[in-house]
Amino acid sequence: QPVLTQPPSASASLGASVTLTCTLSSGYSNYKVDWYQQRPGKGPRFVMRVGTGGIVGSKGDGIPDRFSVLGSGLNRYLTIKNIQEEDESDYHCGADHGSGSNFGYVFGTGTKVTVL
Amino acid sequence: QITLKESGPTLVKPTQTLTLTCTFSGFSLSTSGVGVGWIRQPPGKALEWLALIYWDDDKRYSPSLKSRLTITKDTSKNQVVLTMTNMDPVDTATYYCAHRGMALFDYWGQGTLVTVSS
Numbered sequence: 001q002p003v004l005t006q007p008p009s010a011s012a013s014l015g016a017s018v019t020l021t022c023t024l025s026s027g028y029s030n031y032k033v034d035w036y037q038q039r040p041g042k043g044p045r046f047v048m049r050v051g052t053g054g055i056v057g058s059k060g061d062g063i064p065d066r067f068s069v070l071g072s073g074l075n076r077y078l079t080i081k082n083i084q085e086e087d088e089s090d091y092h093c094g095a096d097h098g099s100g101s102n103f104g105y106v107f108g109t110g111t112k113v114t115v116l
Numbered sequence: 117q118i119t120l121k122e123s124g125p126t127l128v129k130p131t132q133t134l135t136l137t138c139t140f141s142g143f144s145l146s147t148s149g150v151g152v153g154w155i156r157q158p159p160g161k162a163l164e165w166l167a168l169i170y171w172d173d174d175k176r177y178s179p180s181l182k183s184r185l186t187i188t189k190d191t192s193k194n195q196v197v198l199t200m201t202n203m204d205p206v207d208t209a210t211y212y213c214a215h216r217g218m219a220l221f222d223y224w225g226q227g228t229l230v231t232v233s234s
Contacts, residue, residue, distance in 0.1 A: 034220065034221070036163075036221075042226065043212050043224040043225055043226045043227045044155075044163065044212070044214075044221075044224050045224065046220060046221060046222045046223070046224075049220060057218065057220070060222060092162070092163055094163070094165075094221070096219065101176075103168070103176045104165065104176070104178065104179065105153070105155075105165035105168075105221075106165070107155075107162050107163040107164065107165065108162065109161075109162045110162055110163070
């Protein structure tokens with residue numbers, strides 16, 4: 001199964017941009033990744049799915065246009081432009097692996113985003 | 117509007133069996149392609165997928181926990197139940213249920229914290 005690697009923290013000044021990275025382990029470059037936002041004390045919120053061609057499907061409910069994704073090689077990126085205080089959250093990536101009876105789902109360790 | 121809410125004990129003793137219920141609204145678990153999954157998060161740690169049940173009663177489990185987990189559904193009550201046997205302090209975590217639609221975990225509950233301690 002793939003391993004998803006995320007840096008533990010990132011920060012950006014209010015109104016600036018920040019890009020988060022989720023790196024798939026070798027051999028999984030064709031995998032799609034899901035991004036989730038988790039505000040303090042809340043359950044995760046689906047942001048969007050990303051593959052090498054960019055967004056797959058639609059954004060989650062209420063996700064602002066400031067959020068966008070890209071995919072390249074083993075990396076899946078989530079960019080937040082014009083970052084707001086409300087964007088200060090933990091961001092997790094996750095991915096399906098296998099199918100049928102071998103289905104599984106794996107998560108990265110999460111990145112804590114601080115708005116300065 | 118899809119909502120999910122987890123319920124169950126907040127404290128269980130080591131070796132006991134944990135039973136959690138996910139009560140949902142805004143969708144039916146008899147609709148083709150729909151599922152409900154369970155995911156947990158130990159304090160300060162990463163999310164971990166546990167189990168998933170589909171509209172047709174097909175079930176999937178995390179290989180590392182498969183021997184301890186059972187997931188069932190009651191379509192008429194709009195509920196999904198997860199049982200985990202032989203609880204250990206390392207199982208202390210917030211447990212979430214999530215709607216699986218269009219092959220996405222697109223709606224999540226608020227979670228319920230379960231502490232395992234004697």
